[in-house]
Amino acid sequence: MAILPIYTAPDPLLKTISTPVTEVTDETRLLIDNMFETMYDAPGIGLAAIQVGIQKRLLVVDVIGRQQDEPAQPIAMINPEITWVSDHDATYEEGCLSLPEHYADVVRPAEIEVKYLDPDGNPQKMKAEGLLATCIQHEMDHLDGILFVDHISALKRNMILRKLLKLKKMAS
Known part of the structure; x- marks a missing residue:
C-alpha cells in the first residue's frame, strides 16, 4: 500500500466532475486500500478519489477509526448515489x-x-445519520466538483481560498 498525495484547493482538478467506475478490478481495490492508508495517515475521516488525482466516483469513509478508542469501521463506496434525504437538517x-x-x-x-x-x-444500500451522513455527503460533493466552502458565504469562502493560494505560493 502507498500514501498518495492529496490535492489542495484551489487546484482546478478539485472542481471537476468524476466519472463512474465501469468495472471493479484489482486496481480499483488497490486504489481503495491506498486511499484508506492516505486518509488515516492525514488524519481524516473521509477521502474522495478526486482528492488524490483520480477522477473516478469512488470514496472512503471511517468516522470511528482513529477518532476514538474503537475499532475502525472503514466503508468504501463505488459509484455512490443518494436515494433519499430526510426533511430535517x-x-x-x-x-x-x-x-x-x-x-x-x-x-x-x-x-x-x-x-x-x-x-x-x-x-x-445504507442508511446513515449524524456525522456519517455528513461525511458521506461531503465526500460525494467532491465527486461533483463541490467543496464544503461552496456551501458557505462567498466572503468566508474567498477568505479561505485566498489563504490557501498564499500558502501554495509561499511553498513553491
Whole structure:
C-alpha cells in the first residue's frame, strides 16, 4: 500500500466532475486500500478519489477509526448515489483534507440513504445519520466538483481560498 498525495484547493482538478467506475478490478481495490492508508495517515475521516488525482466516483469513509478508542469501521463506496434525504437538517463544523486547517459550519440533511457498489462489486444500500451522513455527503460533493466552502458565504469562502493560494505560493 502507498500514501498518495492529496490535492489542495484551489487546484482546478478539485472542481471537476468524476466519472463512474465501469468495472471493479484489482486496481480499483488497490486504489481503495491506498486511499484508506492516505486518509488515516492525514488524519481524516473521509477521502474522495478526486482528492488524490483520480477522477473516478469512488470514496472512503471511517468516522470511528482513529477518532476514538474503537475499532475502525472503514466503508468504501463505488459509484455512490443518494436515494433519499430526510426533511430535517443538521449542522456540523466541516473540514477537508483538500482545505487543510480550515473549518466552517455546513448545513446538510441529517439522514440519508445511499446505494453504491462495495469493493467486490456487489450492490449495497445504507442508511446513515449524524456525522456519517455528513461525511458521506461531503465526500460525494467532491465527486461533483463541490467543496464544503461552496456551501458557505462567498466572503468566508474567498477568505479561505485566498489563504490557501498564499500558502501554495509561499511553498513553491
